[in-house]
Amino acid sequence: MDVLDHWHPVLPTSLLQPGAVVGVRLAGNDLVLFRNSNNEIGALIDHCPHRRMKLSLGKVYHDRLQCGYHGWTFDATGNGESPATPKLYACARHFEVLERFDAIWVRNAGADSQFPQFDVEGHYNVCNLYHQIKAPLELTVDNFCEIEHTPTTHAFFGYPLERMHEVEVEFKPTDTSVRVINRGPRKKISLFLRTLVGIGRDYVFMDDWTTYFSPVYSVYDHWWQCPKTGAQSRVRWRLYIFFVPVDASGTAIFTFAFTKSRYPGPAGGARLFRWLMRSQLDYEIGLDVKILEGLADKNPSIEGMKLSRFDRVLGLNRERIERIYRGNGVH
Template identity: 80%
Template sequence: MAILDHWHPVLPSSQLPRNCVVGVKLAGTNLVLYRNSKDEVGALLDYCPHRRMKLSLGSVYHDKLQCLYHGWTFDANGNGESPATPKMQACAKHFEVAELYEAIWVRNAGATTEFPKFEVDGHYNVCNLHHQVKAPLELTLDNFCEIEHTPTTHAFFGYPLERMHEVEVEFQPTDTSVRVINKGPRKDISFFLRMLVGIGSDYLFMDDWTTYFSPVYSVYDHWWQCPTTGTESMVRWRLYIFFVPIDDSETALFTFAFTKSRYPGPAGGVRLFAWLMRSQLDYEISLDVKVLEGLADKNPNIDGMKLSRFDRVLGLNRERIERIYRGNGAMAATGPEN
């Protein structure tokens, strides 16, 4: 299994209009995406087999990708033709493409991995976001898989610093996933937001997520809950965040945000406030990005870190990244527990 065998989102659909060509990088490999006039999207290695030009400098010509250098054209299967030597043909490496949730996804042609499962029946797709972080995959995932940073980093999500000791954390690893369940006193939230989301004054903040490794992504459920009756807030979030390595030092985040509302009306009234949710979520993720870019050491190895009770997940995730995502078989444990 190679990293590119997994389905990855690589570009928001809005960034690839018709008849346009865009270069992207995935796990250190340069790819070129193009969309023709029929809305068909192709993905090829960004490397012309003729004389090694970057295909991402080319253009769409007669619904194919045309190389800037000598005008050879390539279809979505990489079949190339030379205008000057019509009998001469060459093949560029191509990738399989899917377009879903306003993103373009690719994987190696012929790979047999499954497309990530979106379990979002009854949910409303509030927004999809794209961020880039100057930090490697593992360190980026670390940030999104523990809640100890939420008091100091986040405005809305998470727990208050002075009551962090009350927060319960539970790990449920399986061979292919890692689930983390957190429960504790909520942060102070503005009265307006509390009313909007339906959060009672004594409600706990619940944060329950599972990370999968083909590709690397976490599915987060966030909600607030009454500690005595179990009554939930009127609105819940379900976020799918994909951690996509651009190369060894940079990671893209593709967030697909859904809500489930118990308020009456279409989409539980969420449509009216989608702009607010989008800007709030965008802001919260940008706070994570800022923190990650402030790391003094971006070596993804956790040896030598002083890990807390919230950090067991770091070792669990690394073992699965290496074995499932990178396909390196059973690796030696890199944390206190794996």
């Protein structure tokens, strides 16, 4: 399987208004996206078949993408026309496109991959976020798949450093996924947030996620619960985080955040505090972006790292990234 056979989110919808032409990079490939006045989106390789101009420097003209060099135009499936040579046949490679959850997704035309399943029944889509990280895919996934960094890197979310040794971690790998369940004493949280989220004084923090590999993404469930009765916080959330390689040294992060709230009213009142969740989540992911920029060595290999009890997931993920995502058949 080719990496581009998987469905990847490549651009937030808001960045491609009708008439817009935007270049994006995916796994080292340059693509151009355009949206015409009928709201149709085209995704082509960013390379004009005539004399190799970047199509992303062109414009939408009569609902087609027009190359900026000699004015040849292309439709969403890459069929080209030349104003100067009307009978000429030219074709630019195109990709399949979907628009879901405020993002534009692409894959190789004719690929046989499933669109990722969003299991969000009873949840409310609070926000969708987009970040870019200057680190390769594997090192980015490493950061998002262990909680040992949460005491020092994160503000609200995770576990306190002085009680990190009490945190339990459990790994549940399958052939195609890796689940990690963490449970431990919670961080100090302001009384305002504790009351709002419904976190009891002695509640523990639960972080339970599963990583999938077509494409590479993790689904996180976060909540707080009473260790004795099992009672849960009034609000919990489910995050779908997609790790999209831009090239060998950069990764884009697409976060789709959903909450489940037991407050009365539509969406459990989530509309009222979505601004708070959005800014908090954006801030926390920004902290991951920042920490990853400080890596001394951005080689994605785990060779030579001294790994902790939380890091078993690094090897499990890498094996599946190689075999399922890159299709290299390593086992």
